[in-house]
Amino acid sequence: MITAGVDVGSTATKAVVFDGSVLGEALLPTGWNPWEAGLQALGSALQQAGVAQGDLRAVVGTGYGRVSLPFIDRKATEVACHARGARFLIPPTRLVIDIGGQDSKIIALNAEGSVIDFLMNDKCAAGTGRFLQAVTGVLDLSLDDLGELALGCQPAPVSSMCAVFAESEVIGLLSRGVSKGAIAAGVIESIARRIQSLARRMPPADEITFSGGLAKNRAVCLRLSEALGRPLQVPESPQMVGALGAALIGFYG
Amino acid sequence: MESAVFSEVTILRERNVLKLKEMREIGRPVVGTYCLYSPAELIVAAGAVPVCLCGTSQNPIPAAEQVLPRNLCPLIKSSYGFATTDTCPFFHFADLLVAETTCDGKKKMYELLSEYKPLHLMQLPQVQEGEGARGYWLQELYRLRDRLEETFKVEITQEKLHDAIGLLNTERRALKDLLDLCKTNPSPITGMDLLTVLHNRGFCVDKTEVIDLMERLTAELRQQIAAGESPFRPGTPRILLTGVPVGIGSDKVVRLIEECGGSVVCFESCGAYKTVPLVEEGGDPMEAIAERYLALPCSCMSPNRGRFELVERLAMEFQADGIIDLTWHGCHTYNVESYSLKRYLENRGEIPFLQVETDYSESDTEQLRLRIEAFLEILLLRPTSGRVL
Numbered sequence: 001m002i003t004a005g006v007d008v009g010s011t012a013t014k015a016v017v018f019d020g021s022v023l024g025e026a027l028l029p030t031g032w033n034p035w036e037a038g039l040q041a042l043g044s045a046l047q048q049a050g051v052a053q054g055d056l057r058a059v060v061g062t063g064y065g066r067v068s069l070p071f072i073d074r075k076a077t078e079v080a081c082h083a084r085g086a087r088f089l090i091p092p093t094r095l096v097i098d099i100g101g102q103d104s105k106i107i108a109l110n111a112e113g114s115v116i117d118f119l120m121n122d123k124c125a126a127g128t129g130r131f132l133q134a135v136t137g138v139l140d141l142s143l144d145d146l147g148e149l150a151l152g153c154q155p156a157p158v159s160s161m162c163a164v165f166a167e168s169e170v171i172g173l174l175s176r177g178v179s180k181g182a183i184a185a186g187v188i189e190s191i192a193r194r195i196q197s198l199a200r201r202m203p204p205a206d207e208i209t210f211s212g213g214l215a216k217n218r219a220v221c222l223r224l225s226e227a228l229g230r231p232l233q234v235p236e237s238p239q240m241v242g243a244l245g246a247a248l249i250g251f252y253g
Numbered sequence: 254m255e256s257a258v259f260s261e262v263t264i265l266r267e268r269n270v271l272k273l274k275e276m277r278e279i280g281r282p283v284v285g286t287y288c289l290y291s292p293a294e295l296i297v298a299a300g301a302v303p304v305c306l307c308g309t310s311q312n313p314i315p316a317a318e319q320v321l322p323r324n325l326c327p328l329i330k331s332s333y334g335f336a337t338t339d340t341c342p343f344f345h346f347a348d349l350l351v352a353e354t355t356c357d358g359k360k361k362m363y364e365l366l367s368e369y370k371p372l373h374l375m376q377l378p379q380v381q382e383g384e385g386a387r388g389y390w391l392q393e394l395y396r397l398r399d400r401l402e403e404t405f406k407v408e409i410t411q412e413k414l415h416d417a418i419g420l421l422n423t424e425r426r427a428l429k430d431l432l433d434l435c436k437t438n439p440s441p442i443t444g445m446d447l448l449t450v451l452h453n454r455g456f457c458v459d460k461t462e463v464i465d466l467m468e469r470l471t472a473e474l475r476q477q478i479a480a481g482e483s484p485f486r487p488g489t490p491r492i493l494l495t496g497v498p499v500g501i502g503s504d505k506v507v508r509l510i511e512e513c514g515g516s517v518v519c520f521e522s523c524g525a526y527k528t529v530p531l532v533e534e535g536g537d538p539m540e541a542i543a544e545r546y547l548a549l550p551c552s553c554m555s556p557n558r559g560r561f562e563l564v565e566r567l568a569m570e571f572q573a574d575g576i577i578d579l580t581w582h583g584c585h586t587y588n589v590e591s592y593s594l595k596r597y598l599e600n601r602g603e604i605p606f607l608q609v610e611t612d613y614s615e616s617d618t619e620q621l622r623l624r625i626e627a628f629l630e631i632l633l634l635r636p637t638s639g640r641v642l
Contacts, residue, residue, distance in 0.1 A: 064619060079627035103620065115631050117605075120624060 002051055003058045005246025006042050006072065007081065008034045008065025011101030011129060012213065014240050015041035017049040017056075018247035024049030025240055034065030042071070058250035062242055064102075076249050078242050079107055079118050085245030086209040087113045089235045094205035097195060097224070097232075098241070099214040101129040104195065108202045119198050127194040129213050131166060135187050138170045139180055146184045147219035153181035155189040166190075188219050192227040199228060209233045211241035254446050254484070258470045265453040265466075269304075270342040272458045276302055277346055282405050285347035285370075287332055288355055289523045289549055290377055292394060294532065294542050296351065297417035297460070298409045299401040305455030306350070307341035308332035309500030311613040320365065326583035327612040328498065329358045336369050343456060344370070349404055351397065353377045355553040356586060373400045381547050381554050391543045398539070414538035420460055422531045427467040428454075429529045434474050435518040436571050439485035441474045444494070444507050444517025451524040452500040485516045490632040491572055495521040495564050495594070496579035496608075497587050503613050506579050506621065513626045519571040521564055522579075527551070552586035560590070561597040568604055574632045575605040577625075582612045605631055 002023070007014040008030060015038075017024040026044035030037045038061065046053055061072035062081040069075075078098070086096045087109065096107040104127055108117045121127060136146050156178045160166045166187070173183050191214075208230050214220050215238035225232045235241055276283060282301040286293070287308060296303040313334025314327060320337070321330050335341035344350075350372040354360040363374055375393045378386035398409050431450065434441055450470065457463035477483070492515045499507060499522055507517050520526060527549055533541040550559035568576060576598065580588045591608045598606055607628045611617055 064623075067619075067622075077623055077627040077630060079623070080630050114634050115627070117631075118624075118627060120620070 001057045003247050003250030004056050005243040006038045006061050007243035008038045008063040009101050010064050013037040013041045014243035015045035016243040016247045017045045035068050038069045060246040060250040062246045081242045081245030083107050083115045084248045085241035090209050090233045092207040093209040094207045097210050098212040100212045104128050106198045106202055127191045134167050135170055138167055147217040149181045150184035150188050150219040153185040155185035156182040158186040158190045188223050192223040196227040211238045213239050258473050262450050262453055266456045269456045269458050273346045282348045283346050285350045288353055290353040291351045292542050292546055294417040298413040299405050299407050302458050304343045306344050307335040310502035313338050324583050325358050326581045329362050333362050390547050394543050418532045424464050427464045431467050431471045437478050439483040440516050440518045441477045441483055443484050448507055489516045490574045490629050491516055491518045493519045493568050493573035493576045497581045497584055498523040509622050509625050513629050515629050519567050552590045578608045580610045
């Protein structure tokens with residue numbers, strides 16, 4: 001049996017083709033048309049896998065765009081998919097931290113891997129990928145550069161978590177002559193503190209898996225791990241965890 | 254739902270606007286209320302018509318924000334906006350408003366609202382226990398009685414109070430009978446339809462009419478239950494909704510729960526189960542009214558253990574699979590209390606709990622849908638589904 005998972009996020013659309021292991025995967029920007037992005041991602045993942053769409057037993061959709069996908073057999077929430085994907089890649093996982101383009105979520109799992117509780121940020125993009133993106137714009141840095149620059153710097157205090165207000169706060173810091181590195185470290189620090197306070201509302205867990213695009217950023221991982229006082233497990237392709245989880249739900253039910 | 258009785262319910266609000274006009278023309282005074290703490294018995298005993306005022310729609314909020322801060326709770330902004338834009342017919346026809354100092358936002362808003370209509374503000378104690386609070390509240394009831402007598406040139410006699418208590422208790426019994434039908438699994442009525450009944454009944458000018466309507470609806474639903482009919486499939490997750498007041502227009506979360514495959518079987522909130530307890534008949538009417546109203550488990554009270562116990566009891570009686578605690582943005586009392594309620598329930602047993610914080614706008618609909626869907630997924634995966642606490 002072959003299944004596929006399509007995760008249409010606010011920033012990136014991901015697809016995974018699965019037959020017991022990953023046969024193909026694809027990632028592309030969502031753009032303005034979630035339907036088109038989902039179809040294209042599925043198409044390239046199928047191409048990589050060398051599988052025809054007709055051979056798929058089930059296509060499961062997830063992500064914000066899940067409601068607008070006409071080609072899926074069923075949908076599942078990102079909460080369920082991230083839990084399944086993380087558990088498949090790192091079996092002991094008891095807590096999943098996912099920082100996506102427009103939301104962040106913390107998912108608690110029991111020993112059997114079922115979701116027992118979850119928390120998400122509000123409708124605003126506070127402390128998410130979009131928040132960091134706004135800051136990289138002001139600092140004229142790529143996300144990777146921001147991380148590298150932050151390493152080893154004393155964080156400047158950044159109190160606003162709001163993607164809009166943080167931008168003006170960062171401009172204020174720059175005008176006072178604070179270094180880019182300190183600002184970068186400060187922004188990452190504020191994300192780590194935000195996630196820390198969410199995680200403290202969940203049952204304590206030692207086995208933490210970090211997924212979503214921000215997990216690729218070394219400085220974010222380090223600071224978050226320090227804040228939580230635990231090592232973080234990061235899957236090889238942290239952005240694909242949701243799409244993989246969707247494919248797993250199609251495969252195993 | 255498709256039924257002649259239910260269609261009567263759906264047009265109740267529109268029909269009663271006309272009736273209200275007639276009442277005014279024949280000289281029956283109209284008293285508008287916002288909150289469950291307004292003692293309807295006194296208003297009825299004064300020969301006036303108590304009606305609920307609008308405050309559950311997003312529409313008048315932009316107008317309200319010309320005066321009120323944006324980060325205030327939507328219920329306060331909506332109530333104020335309806336009044337200042339003259340878009341609530343019930344406000345328009347009201348001769349007097351009765352309001353209470355429940356929360357900080359409301360009491361300061363009422364100061365501004367009193368520029369538009371005569372408003373009687375009842376000073377509500379913040380604690381339910383003790384002679385001090387009881388005596389204080391009783392004095393406030395006497396002060397309201399005097400105001401009603403003076404405004405409407407009537408005498409509120411013991412006998413009139415007894416009659417009013419009897420009438421309103423009959424309405425509460427009829428309401429409870431209707432609500433209790435949802436203990437059936439699966440429930441015979443959707444949460445959205447039930448909310449329509451709860452919302453519209455408040456606008457009904459004639460209490461005997463609304464009692465009769467609820468009794469007929471109950472009879473009809475009983476027949477449906479006997480015939481094994483339900484809008485839900487067996488196994489549909491059963492949700493108890495607690496928290497802030499909801500109505501038609503502020504029904505987003507109820508609608509989402511049912512769109513995502515759940516069934517709202519119990520509203521613990523103001524318009525529903527909180528209002529079911531009776532006023533004791535037989536004793537001193539003013540004292541009985543004082544006691545019953547002060548016991549309402551609203552988050553403006555501290556402590557408010559009564560709400561925790563009520564939620565726990567209702568979750569058991571209605572076989573709820575999960576509890577959703579709804580908080581409006583800016584409602585500090587329900588927002589802070591949510592943590593305490595969650596902890597209380599965790600200590601009592603295992604029932605999944607989700608707090609949802611939102612306002613009347615549609616801007617976060619998809620984010621909420623995700624949260625509610627994920628919550629329902631958890632409920633469906635639980636082996637103990639259908640058994641709680």
